[in-house]
Amino acid sequence: MQKIEAVIQPSKLDAVKDALVEIGVEGMTITEARGHGRQKGHTEFYRGREYSVDLLPKVKVEMVVKDEMLEKAIQAIITAARTGKIGDGKIFVSKVDEAIRIRNDERGEIAL
Amino acid sequence: MRLSVVKVFVSLLLVLMAGGMVLGGTAAMAQTAAATTGTSTAGMSDSARLSALEKQQADNATAIAAAQSAGDNSWMLVSAALVLMMSGPGLALFYGGLVRKKNILGTMMQTFAMMAVITVLWALVTYSLAFGDGGGSLHAFIGGVHNAFLHNVGLTPDKDYAGTIPLQTFMIYQLMFAIITPALITGAFAERMKFSGMLVFMVLWAIFVYSPMAHMVWGKHGLLNASLGGMFPTLDFAGGTVVHVTSGVSALVTALYLGKRLGYPKVPMPPHSVVLSFIGACLLWVGWFGFNAGSALAASSLATSAFVATHFGAAAAAIGWSAAEWIRQGKPSALGAISGCVAGLVAITPAAGFVTPMSALWIGLIAGVVCYLMVVKVKAMFGYDDSLDAFGVHGAGGTLGALLTGVFANSVINPIFGAGKPTGLLEGNGHQLLNQIVGVAIAWSISIVGTLVILFVVDKTVGLRVNEEDEREGLDLSQHGEEGYDWAH
Numbered sequence: 001m002q003k004i005e006a007v008i009q010p011s012k013l014d015a016v017k018d019a020l021v022e023i024g025v026e027g028m029t030i031t032e033a034r035g036h037g038r039q040k041g042h043t044e045f046y047r048g049r050e051y052s053v054d055l056l057p058k059v060k061v062e063m064v065v066k067d068e069m070l071e072k073a074i075q076a077i078i079t080a081a082r083t084g085k086i087g088d089g090k091i092f093v094s095k096v097d098e099a100i101r102i103r104n105d106e107r108g109e110i111a112l
Numbered sequence: 113m114r115l116s117v118v119k120v121f122v123s124l125l126l127v128l129m130a131g132g133m134v135l136g137g138t139a140a141m142a143q144t145a146a147a148t149t150g151t152s153t154a155g156m157s158d159s160a161r162l163s164a165l166e167k168q169q170a171d172n173a174t175a176i177a178a179a180q181s182a183g184d185n186s187w188m189l190v191s192a193a194l195v196l197m198m199s200g201p202g203l204a205l206f207y208g209g210l211v212r213k214k215n216i217l218g219t220m221m222q223t224f225a226m227m228a229v230i231t232v233l234w235a236l237v238t239y240s241l242a243f244g245d246g247g248g249s250l251h252a253f254i255g256g257v258h259n260a261f262l263h264n265v266g267l268t269p270d271k272d273y274a275g276t277i278p279l280q281t282f283m284i285y286q287l288m289f290a291i292i293t294p295a296l297i298t299g300a301f302a303e304r305m306k307f308s309g310m311l312v313f314m315v316l317w318a319i320f321v322y323s324p325m326a327h328m329v330w331g332k333h334g335l336l337n338a339s340l341g342g343m344f345p346t347l348d349f350a351g352g353t354v355v356h357v358t359s360g361v362s363a364l365v366t367a368l369y370l371g372k373r374l375g376y377p378k379v380p381m382p383p384h385s386v387v388l389s390f391i392g393a394c395l396l397w398v399g400w401f402g403f404n405a406g407s408a409l410a411a412s413s414l415a416t417s418a419f420v421a422t423h424f425g426a427a428a429a430a431i432g433w434s435a436a437e438w439i440r441q442g443k444p445s446a447l448g449a450i451s452g453c454v455a456g457l458v459a460i461t462p463a464a465g466f467v468t469p470m471s472a473l474w475i476g477l478i479a480g481v482v483c484y485l486m487v488v489k490v491k492a493m494f495g496y497d498d499s500l501d502a503f504g505v506h507g508a509g510g511t512l513g514a515l516l517t518g519v520f521a522n523s524v525i526n527p528i529f530g531a532g533k534p535t536g537l538l539e540g541n542g543h544q545l546l547n548q549i550v551g552v553a554i555a556w557s558i559s560i561v562g563t564l565v566i567l568f569v570v571d572k573t574v575g576l577r578v579n580e581e582d583e584r585e586g587l588d589l590s591q592h593g594e595e596g597y598d599w600a601h
Contacts, residue, residue: 044382045441047451047501048488051380 001096001109002070004077006061007035008089012081013059019080020063023072027112028063039087058089064096066109177276181269184276187411188285194402195288199295200227202399206392206454207299209385210500215303216384216596218587222298222310229311230291233318235262238290239283241323243273243331251333252343254324272332272340274409285406286326293322293355299500300363301370301576303381304583307591309576313566321358321562325555329354336551338528346551347521347528347535347544349418350407352462352514353555360507361559364498369567370577372497374584386447393450397426400457404464417525418464422457425464425476429456432480440488448484455483455505459513466521466528466535475516483509511552518548 008016013030020028034055041054065073074091082088101111156164204220211219230238237260240246246256259265267278274282294314298305328334329348336353338345348354373381383389404422408415433452434444459479460472467475487504498504521536521544523529534541570576577583582590589595 045437045443045445046382046386046447048437048441048484048492049377049382051382 001064001099001112002067003062003064003094003096004070004073005092005094006077006081006089007033007058007091008061008077008081009083009087010057010059012083013061015080016061016077019076020061020073023069023076025063025065025069025073025076028061031060031062033058033060037087037090056087064099064112066112181276184274184410184412185278185281187415188274188277188281188406188409191402191406192281192285192288194399195285195292195406196227198396198399198403199223199288199292202392202395203292203295204392205388206396206450207302207389207500209388209390209392210299210383211302212381212586213384213597214586214588216388216588217594218307218591219298219302221307221592222305223295225307225311226291226295226298226314229314230294230318231287233315234283234287234290236260238318238323239265239287241319242290242326243283243286245332247327247333252335253328255327255331276410282409285409286330289351289355289403290318290322290326293351293359294318296355296359296502296506297363297366299502300367300498302499303587304370304373304577306575306578307587309570309574312574313570313576316566316570317362317563320566321362321558322354325358325558326354328554329551336547336554344547344550345529346514346547347466347517348462348514348551349465349517349526350404350461352458352510352517353551356458356461356506356510357514357552357555358559360503360505360510361556362563363502364496364507365560365563366567367496367498367503369564369571373499374580376497377495383447390446390450393454397453397457400426400461404457404461408465414465414526420469421464421467421472422460424469424472425456425460425479426453427456428473428476429453429459429480429483432456432477433484434480436481436484451487451501451505452480452484455479455509458506458509459483459516461510462514463517463520466517466526468520468522468525471520471522475513475520478516479509479512482512511556514548514552514555515545518545 006016010032017028017030035058036054036056039056041052041056044051044053061077063073070093074093077091098107099109099111100107200223204223207223208216208220237257239262240257240259241255244255244257244259245251246258247254248256250256262280262283265279265283267280269275269277270279270282273279294317297314297317298310301310328336328342329346329351330337332340334340334342336342336344336346336348338347346353375381400422401419405415405419408418430449430453433455434449437448438444456476456479459475460467463472463475483505486508487501491498491501491504517536519537522539523531523533523535526535527533529535535544537545567576578587578590
C-alpha cells in the first residue's frame, strides 16, 4: 500500500478529484493548506503598510492506494493538475504499514 | 365544555371593548387630546362666540405642539438607537476585523463594556457633569452634580436644550455619544490593553475629559457653546471636537504611553477580517445619520441639511481616499475605501448642520485625502503604534473638520448667530475660524493633559498593559478566557 500526498493549486481540485474517481480511487482526504516551493509570493497593502505574503493557498489531496494502482493514480493527478507554470505543486509517495477500517476492523488492502 | 368556556370568554371581551368604546370615546385611546374640528356658534351672543373661538384657538395650539413633539421625539429616539448601533455592532465589527484573530473578542468587549459602563455612569453622574446647570462659578466648564442620579431629568422639555422633546430623550441621545467616544480610543491601544485597566481608565476619562468638553461645547453656560452664548462660540454641530478630537488625541497619547505592540513594526499584523470591518463601516455610515442629523434635536429641515451633508461627506471621502491610494499604491483597496468613508463622516461631523451639500462634498474629499496621508505617511514617519488609526482618522479628521467648519459654515443653512449674519470664512466672517481654533486647542489640551494624568494614575494602581505572555496568547484567552473562533467544532 502506498500513500500519495499531492499538493496542488486550489483551482485544480475538482479536476483532480474527478480524475481519481474515474480510475477507481474512492477514498481520499483533502485539506486546505498554505505553502510555497520556488514560487514567489505577492504583496498585500493594508492602510498603507506593505505585507509580503509568501504563504500561498494550496490544497493537499491524500490517499492510500494498492501498489498496482500507484502509477495510474500519479498519472491521473499529474494530467489533471498540470498547467505548466511554476506553482503546479508536488506529489510525494511513501509506504504505508497498515490500513484499518474503523467500522468493522478490516485490515490490509481490503480496508482501502 | 371547553368550547362554551371559550364562547363566554370571547363574548365577555367583546362586551368590554364595546363598552369601552361607548363610554371612553376616542379620547380614551388617543395619546394626545384631539383638536375639535369646529364649534357651531349659531345662535350665540358675540362674547360667547369670542370665548368659544379663543378656547378653540388654545386647543388647536396644544394639538399643534403635541404633533410637533411627536414628530421630533420619534426622530430623536430613532436617532439615539442609530448612534448606539454605531457602537454595537458598528465599531465593534469595524475594529474587530482590523485586529488579529486572537484578539477579536477582546476588541469587541472593549466597545461593549463602554455600552454598559458608560450608561450606568451617565445615569449616576456624568450626565449631570456634562449637561447640568449646577456648576456655580465653574459653569463655563462643568455642569455640576445637581442632576446626579438624573434628578429633575424628567419628561418635560428643557427649552435651552431641546424645547419639543422630553429631557430624557435628550439625555438618552447624548448618552449614546458618551458611549462611542471612549470606545473610539480603544483603537489606539488595541491588542495590548488590560481589560481591568481599561475599565478604570475609561471611567476616569468619561468624568474628567469627556464631561467637561461636552459641557463646554453643548452645556448651559459652556465656554464654547455657540447656541447659548459661549465666550468662544465654537461651531460643532454633532461632536467634531467633543467626540473625535478628544478621542483621537487621547488615543495618540495612550498609544505613545503604552508603547508599541510586541513585534511592531517588523512582524506583519494585517487585519484578520476586512469582511467584518466592511460590515462595521457600513453600519457606521448608516448610524451616522442619527449622529449628525439627530443633532438637529428635531425632525426639522436642519436635520435634512445635516443628513444630506453627512451622506455627501462620506461618499466624497471614500472616493478621495481610494483615489489617493489608487494613485500612490496602484490598487484601491476595500479597507481604504471604508476607511475613507469613516474619515469623511468624522470630518463632516462638526460641519453637518452648517454647510451646503456642495461644501460637504469638498469637506469629504479633503478629509479622505488628508487622513489617507496621515495614516500611510505621517504615522510611519513618527513610528507610533496607533494600531487602528484612531488618531489618524478621528484626531486628524476631527481637527480638520472643525477648522473647515469655520471656513464653510453658512447662515443660509443655519442662522446660528442670527438671520443673515455671516457665519463662516467664505461667507465673510473670518473671525469664526479663530473661534474654531480655540475650540480645537482646548480639545487637544484637555485630552493630552487629562489622558496623561489618568494613564499615570491607572498605570501605577491597576496596571495598563498586559504582560508579554498574555499579549502573545491574545486578549481573547488572557483577558476573557474565550476564543473568538473555535476551529475544532
